[in-house]
Amino acid sequence: MKKFWVLSRRAGIGLNADGRISVRLMRILTSTGILKALGNNVFAHTALSLAYLDTPEVEFWDLCVDEIAPVAYKMPEYVATHQSDSIFNPKQSPFSWGNNAEGTTFYEFLLSHPDRLKRFNVAMTTQEAALPVLGMFPFTSLLETGGDSSRAFIVDVAGGRGQSLLQIKKEIEAAGGAMGKGRVILQDRKAVLDAVPDEQLPGVEKMVIDFFTPQPVKNAQIYYLRRIMHNWQDNEARKILKNIADAMAPDSRLLIGEMVVPDIPEGVDKTVYWMDLCMLIIGGKERSEKEFSDLLDSAGLKLIKIWRSKVGSQTVIECRLK
Ligand SMILES: C[S@@+](CC[C@H](N)C(=O)[O-])C[C@H]1O[C@@H](n2cnc3c(N)ncnc32)[C@H](O)[C@@H]1O
Incomplete structure (x- = not known):
């Protein structure tokens, strides 16, 4: 959705100054409650859309969308083409396989791709609200x-x-x-x-x-x-x-x-389970x-x-x- 939102803004600003494309993107964002329609093709932010602005916190979200999601979509193919215990070998993780890099771990792969390494390390600096450092051990x-x-x-x-x-x-x-x-x-x-x-x-x-x-x-x-x-x-x-x-x-x-x-996975913060699936991929x-x-x-x-x-x-x- 972040990518879509950025696309909407770019469509509005650059690609399509008269708004013919951006309006089509805005409609779906409005129907899903991300934006609010003010009428006559005028749209306003909501609390949900503000969360997709380019703030540091979004770096981590981008990382998941760009690195994890494409591999997650291909999990059925991974399962069909691998032994059941391959997933326990970090050099045969879904991430390694999905990036044509079996034989290297997630981090070895990042080290040989400087742009992706840079994005990963910046994203790691931005998660303080969900994963604090302080306030636990004194x-x-x-x-x-x-x-x-x-x-x-x-x-x-x-x-x-x-x-x-x-x-x-x-x-x-x-x-x-x-x-x-x-x-x-x-x-x-x-x-x-x-x-x-x-x-x-x-x-x-x-x-x-x-x-x-x-x-x-x-x-x-x-x-x-x-x-x-x-x-x-x-x-x-x-x-x-x-x-x-x-x-x-x-x-x-x-x-x-x-x-x-x-x-017990009930009534608790879901971040840990979602993160667990991200970790399954890498x-x-x-x-x-x-x-x-x-x-x-x-x-x-x-x-x-x-x-x-x-x-x-x-x-x-x-x-x-x-
Ligand atoms: C998920 S990040 C965590 C970074 C930091 N500890 C934090 O909580 O924000 C994992 C870190 O492990 C480092 N790392 C991966 N493989 C390593 C290795 N073999 N030796 C030392 N560091 C490694 C990565 O470069 C990365 O900085």
């Missing part, structure tokens, strides 16, 4: 633990453009603390980090990693892992977790920012509390507490070494 409570500049304070593993880390830093600094007690490290793939100017990350150290190889920062106070587990099936997720667990000290915390699938999955607990256990970790958001299914899962 980051400011870490101020009480005292400074220890000999160890990294926080390592945001695969933190993208630093969208979470900057919020956490701001919250701690607003409470009168300093992240300067130890290093503040943003880790990701080289192409992702290179695209973020250093001045946008004051006080943050960028570090290129591959989370399928040993974690280079040992003994950090916090390892933070947001929206990573749901990108992967259990085998890959376990490897990522084990690499972090091997680097952790007995008092290190691993904080996992993810939605937790409610036990080779991952959302998990229940029990699934997280089992996964963590198999990687040498234990679930200490799930800090839940007041809205939706977003959580921070606090873990320590077993």
Whole structure:
């Protein structure tokens, strides 16, 4: 619908100044309640159409429409042409198949398509309302633990453009603390980090990693892992977790920012189920509390507490070494 809306605006402005085409597009948008007809081919916004304006929040929606939906439409063909367990192999995901890229994972594919990688990373910075970073784990409570500049304070593993880390830093600094007690490290793939100017990350150290190889920062106070587990099936997720667990000290915390699938799919926020289907396409999955607990256990970790958001299914899962 966003594309349609943009098309309507372009038709009105450029392609068809007298409105013959745009009116035809406007009619369907009006009949579905997206726009309001004021009469004589004059149309007005509604709250629904305003949601489709070019705001940052729409970036994520665009991503789903452009990357996920075309593959979702072809799922019957995927199922007809694949073994039933192919979907558990991220190199044979519907996304890889639908992009003629079987043999590469979703992220490997993005790395070889810079424009799509850029759009993906921008979209990842725009979902704060539905998937908040703050308001769950009490980051400011870490101020009480005292400074220890000999160890990294926080390592945001695969933190993208630093969208979470900057919020956490701001919250701690607003409470009168300093992240300067130890290093503040943003880790990701080289192409992702290179695209973020250093001045946008004051006080943050960028570090290129591959989370399928040993974690280079040992003994950090916090390892933070947001929206990573749901990108992967259990085998890959376990490897990522084990690499972090091997680097952790007995008092290190691993904080996992993810939605937790409610036990009963009734009367709850639907975002988690919709996201789960998006993850099905790219080779991952959302998990229940029990699934997280089992996964963590198999990687040498234990679930200490799930800090839940007041809205939706977003959580921070606090873990320590077993
Ligand atoms: C869904 S995004 C999440 C970004 C960020 N943590 C957030 O919550 O906004 C997944 C991130 O994993 C990174 N990633 C994918 N494969 C990786 C790998 N092998 N090693 C390190 N990072 C990787 C991507 O570049 C991307 O930034």
